[in-house]
Amino acid sequence: MIGIPGNVRIYLACGATDMRRGFDSLAAQVQTMLRLDPHDGALYAFRGRRGDLIKILWWDGQGLCLFSKRLERGRFVWPQAREGSVALTAAQVSMLLEGIDWRTPVRTWQPDAAC
DSSP: OOOOOTTOOEEEOSSOOOTTOOHHHHHHHIIIIIOOOTTSSOEEEEEOSSSSEEEEEEEOSSSEEEEEEEOSSSOOOOOOOSSSOOOOOHHHHHHHHTTEETTTTEESSOOOOOO
8 A cells, every 4th residue: 555645735737638648758747837846745646638537646755656547437527727726625636536526526427227
């Protein structure tokens, strides 16, 4: 199990990211577009164009980790930035990663009613 500290900062990259990118090109995007250091211990999340795939880049103190998650149904609801940044609570981030629309807590897909 990988333990991520509870007080870690999480940054969501605006727009869609090419999901063919790996460690180096995502770290370069953090440096050039966000003007942040990818080795500072924060989590950097990137979403694909279709919205069903995210990648998260994280420096654990020894090296860069790259996590990915693909939803079989639904999509990840990404916030729209009206200004420079968007603040989400830990609960909203948790819902975002589960494919739940954090603005109105409902899943982006509904299971079939086969009972």
